[in-house]
Amino acid sequence: MAVLLLAExxxxxxxxxxxxxxxxxxxxxxxxxxxxxxxxxxxAAEAAAKLDGVVKVLCADDAxxxxxxxxxxxxLIVSLAGxxxxxxxxxxxxxxxxxxxxxxxxxxxxxxxxxxxxxGDTFQRPIYAGNAIQTVKSSDNxxxxxIRTTSFDAAGQGGSAAVxxxxxxxxxxxxxxxxxxxxxxxxxxxxxxxxxxxGGRGIGSEDGFQxxxxxxxxxxxxxxxxxxxxxxxxxxxxxxxxxxxKVVAPDLYIxxxxxxxxxxLAGMKDSxxxxxxxxxxxxxxxxxxxxxxVADLFDAVPALxxxx
Amino acid sequence: xxxxxxxxxxxxxxxxxxxxxxxxxxDLANVKMSMNPFxxxxxxxxxxxxxxGKVAEVVVVSIGMKQSDQTLRTALAMGADRAILVVAADDxxxxxxxxxxxxxxKAVVDEEKPDLVLAGKQAIxxxxxxxxxxxxxxxxxxxxxxxxxxxxxxDHATVTREVDGGLRTIKVKMxxxxxxxxxxxxxxxxxxxxxxxxxxxxxxxxxxxxxxxxVSPRLEIISTxxxxxxxxxxxxxxxxxxxxxxxxxxxx
Ligand SMILES: Cc1cc2nc3c(=O)[nH]c(=O)nc-3n(C[C@H](O)[C@H](O)[C@H](O)COP(=O)(O)OP(=O)(O)OC[C@H]3O[C@@H](n4cnc5c(N)ncnc54)[C@H](O)[C@@H]3O)c2cc1C
Numbered sequence: 280m281a282v283l284l285l286a287e288x289x290x291x292x293x294x295x296x297x298x299x300x301x302x303x304x305x306x307x308x309x310x311x312x313x314x315x316x317x318x319x320x321x322x323a324a325e326a327a328a329k330l331d332g333v334v335k336v337l338c339a340d341d342a343x344x345x346x347x348x349x350x351x352x353x354x355l356i357v358s359l360a361g362x363x364x365x366x367x368x369x370x371x372x373x374x375x376x377x378x379x380x381x382x383x384x385x386x387x388x389x390x391x392x393x394x395x396x397x398x399g400d401t402f403q404r405p406i407y408a409g410n411a412i413q414t415v416k417s418s419d420n421x422x423x424x425x426i427r428t429t430s431f432d433a434a435g436q437g438g439s440a441a442v443x444x445x446x447x448x449x450x451x452x453x454x455x456x457x458x459x460x461x462x463x464x465x466x467x468x469x470x471x472x473x474x475x476x477x478g479g480r481g482i483g484s485e486d487g488f489q490x491x492x493x494x495x496x497x498x499x500x501x502x503x504x505x506x507x508x509x510x511x512x513x514x515x516x517x518x519x520x521x522x523x524x525k526v527v528a529p530d531l532y533i534x535x536x537x538x539x540x541x542x543x544l545a546g547m548k549d550s551x552x553x554x555x556x557x558x559x560x561x562x563x564x565x566x567x568x569x570x571x572x573v574a575d576l577f578d579a580v581p582a583l584x585x586x587x
Numbered sequence: 588x589x590x591x592x593x594x595x596x597x598x599x600x601x602x603x604x605x606x607x608x609x610x611x612x613x614d615l616a617n618v619k620m621s622m623n624p625f626x627x628x629x630x631x632x633x634x635x636x637x638x639x640g641k642v643a644e645v646v647v648v649s650i651g652m653k654q655s656d657q658t659l660r661t662a663l664a665m666g667a668d669r670a671i672l673v674v675a676a677d678d679x680x681x682x683x684x685x686x687x688x689x690x691x692x693k694a695v696v697d698e699e700k701p702d703l704v705l706a707g708k709q710a711i712x713x714x715x716x717x718x719x720x721x722x723x724x725x726x727x728x729x730x731x732x733x734x735x736x737x738x739x740x741x742d743h744a745t746v747t748r749e750v751d752g753g754l755r756t757i758k759v760k761m762x763x764x765x766x767x768x769x770x771x772x773x774x775x776x777x778x779x780x781x782x783x784x785x786x787x788x789x790x791x792x793x794x795x796x797x798x799x800x801x802v803s804p805r806l807e808i809i810s811t812x813x814x815x816x817x818x819x820x821x822x823x824x825x826x827x828x829x830x831x832x833x834x835x836x837x838x839x
Contacts, residue, residue: 285811289751316664317733320807324729338601346755346757347750348757349730349732350730353724357760371751372733372748372749372750372819373750373751375716375732376720376730376732376733377720378720378722378732379685379715379716379717379718379719379721380720380723381720381724382686382717382721382724383686383689383720383722383724383725384724386686387685387686387805388684388685388804388805388806389685389715389717389721390688390760390806391714391715391716391717392714400616401809404716405714405814406613406712406713406811407598407604407711407714408604408711408714408815409814410603410604410613410814411604411606411612411613411811411812411813411814412811412812412813412814413724413805413808414808414809414810414811414812415694415806415807415808416806416807416809417807417817418807419803419805422740445667447807451727452673452760453729454729454730454731454757454758454759454760455727455759456755456756456757456758457660457745457756457757457758458755458756459752459753459754459755459756460753460754460755460756461752461753461754470751474791498839506769508772509657509769510769510770515753516665516735516749516753516754516768516770517749517750517751517752517753522714523625523708523711523768523769527633530838531661531833531838531839541603541604542600548814548817551838552836552838553817553820554833556831560687560822565818565822567817568820569817569820569821569836570817570820570821570822570823570829570832571820571821571822571823572822572823572825572826572829573822574825574826579826582826583637583826583829583830586826586827586830587830587839
């Protein structure tokens, strides 16, 4: 069986963590070929070739693929699909944009956010904000899936796959990129960080979030947020953790001023150790917390930074 | 310009989901059902476009059980002009897959000829995040997913999308499909007079067979189970104890 894996490439660079975790899911299905589609993706392709268990890397270096526009990337994948039984990508925002389009063009169903591989036809995925896990068996001749990266360990380094350049296919020209607003940060990436400190509505202001950032920096962690904190403008959208935001599973997750709605829990309840700081002892977040501290966050967080 | 908004009837987002003991699915009998929250945002955006004079008609469509007519009435009460119900299931536990929904929607688009489809980015029941993208593929249209800002200007739309790295703005050719994210707007509540008015608005009823679409699932549900439970935790008395526990666990 042959697997095509769409690598996550951001700004011309391989997102190693997301791609390597998807490789682990893919290896269980067959020989893995990685596709890097981007503008100037040669470096990404070289990096992908080093992932353990990868047989071949295809590099489609073309301006049309520079900004993850769904239509040209989907057409490229469909042009390659004949050789593969499975087409996978990590469940990132760019893959969620493109993979259902690929599936529909191939007249197959997509399986989103797959958290377990049972066999070549059978997969597990969370539904209802992770309150249930469904096992589904696909009758389609090709399987198109996105992989929930927190459910798989990263494939190691040490591979030496051949890199092959491939030509772009015709661009349907339906959309064009205008601009990105991406905050640069020295912090680790949220979905792969070992420590995540998240703030909720209880933080009360954008300034207040500096407290969360300070604690995160003290621990070398990433910063997350609840939807309410993002909606209120305390935190940027790409910090949202939850059912409809990012899914994280760090070694340590600290939830500060977050009540613990099911939609938030969906994005963090697989973390190894969960700490909750909340002044309401009835807050549902305490039901999933290993260590709960009932306290005013404006007292507790500065004290915590001090003691660490 | 005409806008089509697909809306789905799903379990209310406040309801705690229960997995059936026999592992056949989630118990949806006698639970509160509502419009998928993302679809509410799509309906709201369509109405705002009409209020801004950019759109002449807002048509809402729902595919599912007969009871989805209630969801359509909610959309009509918010301000949509007309509704189409496509009955494709007779049991609340039967979820029509995004591919089949997209095929039915394509047939509706072929008939209604909207210039824009505004859809929710994801349904909070199956969490697939797929229907809009699939419909766009079947129509050969442009797509702009996860929108937090939409500006329609003649033959194109400029859309800001919420992506993993932050915000990304793209320009898409019309006709187009836009799927909406949480920050696009805050949906209005329907007022009582508008709920009354909505009862008189046109609601056409069709079936999947009318459109010649086979809705048989491609994915067979083998089982539905509970997620792993977390072991119960403890409350700590103060910050000092918290730090001690974290050190003990090797977490800091
Ligand atoms: C379709 C849909 C999708 C959603 N997706 C997501 C998602 O992806 N992620 C997400 O997070 N949410 C999501 N939500 C929203 C979710 O339902 C909750 O509304 C949200 O998570 C609440 O955020 P919060 O806990 O910060 O705010 P609140 O629920 O308001 O909780 C604030 C908490 O802060 C505590 N607090 C206040 N002041 C202090 C203080 N000084 N010290 C200590 N504690 C204090 C309070 O006791 C309270 O528990 C979604 C909702 C819908 C409908």
